[in-house]
Amino acid sequence: MNEQKLRTIFAESLGIEESRVTEDLTYNSIPEWDSIAHMALISEIDDQFDTMLDTEDVLEMSTFAKAKEILAKYDVQF
């Protein structure tokens, strides 16, 4: 359930189709996921999962797979 929730957040924050949100979707590899979209993405994740990601994790969150890994540290189950 959280996986789908995260996928929707990615798709909406980056403004892309959900089908494009694959495990290895990577920051800066598509024009839609640039540094400004990244801010929007992080803020949406914080809001929807009620987390407060650390600065390091904001920078580390460079793929969809990595996002799940990081969120697991904040007790979000996948």
Add this chain to the structure above:
Amino acid sequence: MTIPYHLTKAEKAPLLLEKLNGLTNLHFEKSPQYRSMIEKGGFQITASQLEKVPFIPVQLFKLMDLVSVPKEEVIKVLTSSGTTGQQVSKIYLDKETSIAQTKTLVEVMKPLLGGKRLPMIILDTKSVLKDRKSFSARGAGILGFSNFGRKHFYALNDDMSLDIEGLENYLEEYKGQRILLFGFTFMIWQYVYKESLKKGYKLDFGDSILIHGGGWKKLEDEAVDASTFNQLLHDQLGIREVHNYYGMVEQVGSIFVECSEGHLHTPSYADVIIRDSLTFEPLQNGKQGLIQVLSELPKSYPGHSLLTEDLGMILGEDDCPCGWKGKYFNVAGRIPKAELRGCSDTFQGGVES
């Protein structure tokens, strides 16, 4: 030990020198313009000490496109505003350099801001980020510092008026929490401080920390120095902790930020050398001259060693009372125009001849 202000001169110099020599060699290989400057300047591309690393004047980025990667690898272009009427610098970033800049900025600021993102007020307008591929110095700064914040709030409307209602609501919502304030020195002075004073707004930013940069030139015209600025911001806005930083769009990431003693510090990724404005010979600590900035970050453009148009003085090295290692220094402002022309002529002559 406070990373990245932990290395003493003896530890830092060889590490940084190796990286800078690597960059000189890389840019010599990849950028024909850079190569021609280095050749004509008679520089050694592998320097034996930091003072001998070839440097180019920062103004050159206004005169030509200096880039060391194929154009298709460029993901972002940063532009300097420069003084009115001047041409702008263009700095080309590829993915690797852009990521290195973001990561380094986080390291450089961590001793002051910590690892937890703070509620953040940006003392600027959101419209500076309109263009997503090309960023002004202001946009690049805001974007870089945004990583330290959450719930970003832009305090200025698009017409530069202060969003006083939004600001008051925000301060109420985060009352009692440490808030990060970020902005550009002149913008804060002109559109936040003066405006609040004029309109009689009573604001209390509470337990906040203000980080600001961009230079003092316009404030000097109004005879406002750093300590006056800090005092007035404290009195009018209740801002209790202020740190200025010295940085430029040509070397984003490895910026020099003020410690608790109010001294600008060099992190392990970067250094400064003060040079005589006529002979370009390195000067001793305590002597004022032109500031040369060194950074290990620029890989997509030859900006790792730049002679600026700013005057400054190294106050000491490894012995600042704040406990951070590295050189600590101050910036006195821009070099007078006449002298400046002299020194850029020298360099442009070198490039064209």
